[in-house]
Amino acid sequence: MDIVAKENTFKRSKIHPKKFALGVACASIVMMFVALSSAYMVREAQGNWVEFAIPTKFFFSTAALLTSSLCLHFSYFFFKKEQTVLYRSLLTTAFFLGIAFVAFQYQGWNQIMLEAGLPLGANPSADFVYAITFLHAAHVLGGLIVLIMAMIHAFYLKHRVTERRKLRFEMTILYWHFVDFLWLYLLLFLIFHKM
Amino acid sequence: MATIAKEHLTKEESLIEELGFDDHFHDHHHGDKYQSNFITTYIFSQDHKMIAKQFLITGMFWALIGASMSIIFRLQLGFPEESMAWLKPLLGKWITINEAGIGTLAPEFYYALVTMHGTIIVFFVLTAGLSGTFSNLLIPLQVGARDMASPMLNMFSYWFFFLAGLIMFFSLFLSTGPFSGGWTAYPPLSALPQASEGSGAGMTMWVISLVFFVVSVLLGGINYITTVLNLRTKGMNMWRLPLTIWAFFVTAILGLLSFPVLVSGLLLVMFDKGLGTSFFLSEIFIGGAPLDHVGGSPVLYQHLFWFLGHPEVYIIILPAMGLVSEVLSVHSRKPIFGYKAMVFSILAIGFLSFIVWAHHMFMSGVNPWISNFFVLFTLIIAVPSAVKVFNWITTLYGGNVRFTSACLFSIGFVSMFISGGLTGIFLGNSAIDIQMHDTYFVVAHFHIVMGIAAFFGMFAGIYHWFPKMYGRFMNETLGKMHFWGTMIGAYAIFWPMHYLGMAGVPRRYYLFSNFDTFSHFTEMNKFITVAAIIVFMFQILFVVNFFYSIFKGRKVTTKNPWGATTLEWTTPINAGHGNWPGKIPTVQRWAYDYGKDGREFISQVEPLAEGEEDGH
Numbered sequence A: 001m002d003i004v005a006k007e008n009t010f011k012r013s014k015i016h017p018k019k020f021a022l023g024v025a026c027a028s029i030v031m032m033f034v035a036l037s038s039a040y041m042v043r044e045a046q047g048n049w050v051e052f053a054i055p056t057k058f059f060f061s062t063a064a065l066l067t068s069s070l071c072l073h074f075s076y077f078f079f080k081k082e083q084t085v086l087y088r089s090l091l092t093t094a095f096f097l098g099i100a101f102v103a104f105q106y107q108g109w110n111q112i113m114l115e116a117g118l119p120l121g122a123n124p125s126a127d128f129v130y131a132i133t134f135l136h137a138a139h140v141l142g143g144l145i146v147l148i149m150a151m152i153h154a155f156y157l158k159h160r161v162t163e164r165r166k167l168r169f170e171m172t173i174l175y176w177h178f179v180d181f182l183w184l185y186l187l188l189f190l191i192f193h194k195m
Numbered sequence B: 001m002a003t004i005a006k007e008h009l010t011k012e013e014s015l016i017e018e019l020g021f022d023d024h025f026h027d028h029h030h031g032d033k034y035q036s037n038f039i040t041t042y043i044f045s046q047d048h049k050m051i052a053k054q055f056l057i058t059g060m061f062w063a064l065i066g067a068s069m070s071i072i073f074r075l076q077l078g079f080p081e082e083s084m085a086w087l088k089p090l091l092g093k094w095i096t097i098n099e100a101g102i103g104t105l106a107p108e109f110y111y112a113l114v115t116m117h118g119t120i121i122v123f124f125v126l127t128a129g130l131s132g133t134f135s136n137l138l139i140p141l142q143v144g145a146r147d148m149a150s151p152m153l154n155m156f157s158y159w160f161f162f163l164a165g166l167i168m169f170f171s172l173f174l175s176t177g178p179f180s181g182g183w184t185a186y187p188p189l190s191a192l193p194q195a196s197e198g199s200g201a202g203m204t205m206w207v208i209s210l211v212f213f214v215v216s217v218l219l220g221g222i223n224y225i226t227t228v229l230n231l232r233t234k235g236m237n238m239w240r241l242p243l244t245i246w247a248f249f250v251t252a253i254l255g256l257l258s259f260p261v262l263v264s265g266l267l268l269v270m271f272d273k274g275l276g277t278s279f280f281l282s283e284i285f286i287g288g289a290p291l292d293h294v295g296g297s298p299v300l301y302q303h304l305f306w307f308l309g310h311p312e313v314y315i316i317i318l319p320a321m322g323l324v325s326e327v328l329s330v331h332s333r334k335p336i337f338g339y340k341a342m343v344f345s346i347l348a349i350g351f352l353s354f355i356v357w358a359h360h361m362f363m364s365g366v367n368p369w370i371s372n373f374f375v376l377f378t379l380i381i382a383v384p385s386a387v388k389v390f391n392w393i394t395t396l397y398g399g400n401v402r403f404t405s406a407c408l409f410s411i412g413f414v415s416m417f418i419s420g421g422l423t424g425i426f427l428g429n430s431a432i433d434i435q436m437h438d439t440y441f442v443v444a445h446f447h448i449v450m451g452i453a454a455f456f457g458m459f460a461g462i463y464h465w466f467p468k469m470y471g472r473f474m475n476e477t478l479g480k481m482h483f484w485g486t487m488i489g490a491y492a493i494f495w496p497m498h499y500l501g502m503a504g505v506p507r508r509y510y511l512f513s514n515f516d517t518f519s520h521f522t523e524m525n526k527f528i529t530v531a532a533i534i535v536f537m538f539q540i541l542f543v544v545n546f547f548y549s550i551f552k553g554r555k556v557t558t559k560n561p562w563g564a565t566t567l568e569w570t571t572p573i574n575a576g577h578g579n580w581p582g583k584i585p586t587v588q589r590w591a592y593d594y595g596k597d598g599r600e601f602i603s604q605v606e607p608l609a610e611g612e613e614d615g616h
């Protein structure tokens, strides 16, 4: 009897397979940016490379994205505590801060274009920044879609803390933190290379 | 379903009844959302076995297209003087007919054909068609899982592949033709719309198609990795996995780490092509006028491409190696020789495949000093490869070999892999590569070691697991004809190419009649073309056999027709959704107990006897 009960609860690992799968996907996305940053370094070493300061708007966007991540984290906290109002409002804030991030990135591109005088095609130093941040922004947009789904759940479903919804939420958070850290990496990479 | 009359239980079935793991899969009836109607069963299926068949049949479709293309360009190479007017109805404006009624193939289209042939065979057939088919079919079945970790993503994986194919297919009909800059898509040919007709819309569609393809590979790969790591049944530790699973697992990791790099490269190409950047384009003059691009580095693209490209060739060959290991062991009724060495070789090859990419670039102007390191690593890859070859041969040696079609193709695989691997060692020396690079020697090398070998692995897999897929056997006589025709024919095609290459005949040339030095190869080129046509016919034979057998093949009457040890043969002949009707089998021993203790084989579900040691 005992053995059967044990076997029934048999699980290979503590982490849910779907979460694990998302982690694997993130690793794969990282490779894309590793490739781009290596290409950046190789190209930089070949000269004809116009230096310019990192657009200040990129720091605003960083703040927006970090705060957004934080909001999402607390939203989940209040989701589990069944505090519906806080859960919903923090989720919504996280979403709009995500939009703000994209908007700031856009302004950052404008800064490179106008203030640094390096429109697309002028010099690879700026082109790399455009390409890398564009690809990153595309991943943030993907995250925003996920957040929209989370909001639909938050506003249209009855607030109930089920395993399924917890898993879904945790995966949303995992991805959102991921694009967040990815951006931090990219920003640090740029800062480091422009020092 | 779960009520099988007790007296009819085979030994394995009663063991599963007794020791199996009850996950209550069939208790709560979810109305079987997976297989409730035609559409969810055959089209948007989430069942890994059906998705495997979808990958296989789509792969076969593409294989036929890719092979037909090669026949057309082989006709051009073998018989450049002959009229191609008869192809006009198929190729339309790409055949021009002069007053005398002689039809010639447009050179641009020759390049488009070569490019499409490479792209299609490498990505659609030998990646999706091979890995997609067998990873899907075998991972859940052999690790003892009900399905993939995410059946839905798995379905998307197929449909992204389908979409990629659809886009590539449409690009064939563009008025400017499909992309024609080679399967490697080097800039400037790929990044300059002015470079050739196919570099415009054709190239754009090529990139879009490949990006969808990468999404498909990633969705598949994520599932394969997660399933292998998280959904193995009780008792199935990593050292009890069949080598097929090890191979698929490492393949998926390679794909996840390398394909995104290709996407990065393609993204930058598209920036150069459409947005005026100069990542890869340097000062270029067209028609005497300079272009706007300054200071780009085409070699940078090659680095990005081959960082994918080399692992990609192992993404193609590793699954074939896994299939061959399994088939050889089953059909020679012997345990695979050196199981652990096989696993470590797979891991070593997987690791090394990431640090040899520049051997494709010895002649691209990379620093010769740096080349030395790549020579070294490249030659080191030969070591785990040789270990595997040795183990396959030793597995066969002294075995009670059943020369079925599956087994023959596995042996053929080993032969091809040796022949092509040896020429790889030539090419891996940067000094010899000065002479060999971009000649037919390279074409011979990679067609034998990758093209033919991987196809052989795939055929071995199809003949062997066809009974599991369709509940019927393929016709063995046709299978053996298929084998001998392909085996002899493939060597007839590619062996002579080594001579062409050593004499310096460059690859990717449309016509050699202006080169006196190569004029004595005319007959050899004819021979190669004729051989290619014959081999193509043998593949038609295979396709006929395949579809005929689905409907009319000899029926499988027992669950385990080959007498194999692995779990897939403990499922019902036509396994439904969830694979096992009752409990999931638990695993008690490794996968290669053949000819042990006087018994022909011992299934993985059978507990170790008192004092018996497990495996290896």
Ligand code: HEM
Pocket: B184, B313, B314, B316, B317, B359, B360, B378, B379, B381, B382, B385, B420, B421, B422, B423, B424, B425, B426, B427, B428, B429, B433, B436, B437, B438, B442, B445, B446, B449, B450, B451
């Ligand atoms: C002993 C192992 C091998 C060595 C040392 C080796 C070495 C090389 C080298 C140096 C080249 C570049 C030749 C040139 O362009 O001048 C090459 C080309 C190639 N190899 Fe191998 N190779 C090996 C095994 C394989 C295997 C197992 C595969 C595939 C399964 C493979 C697939 C290819 C392909 C596809 C190309 C040509 C790509 C192209 O230019 O279109 N090789 N090999």
Ligand SMILES: [Cu+2]
Pocket: B309, B310, B313, B356, B357, B359, B360
């Ligand atoms: Cu290579």
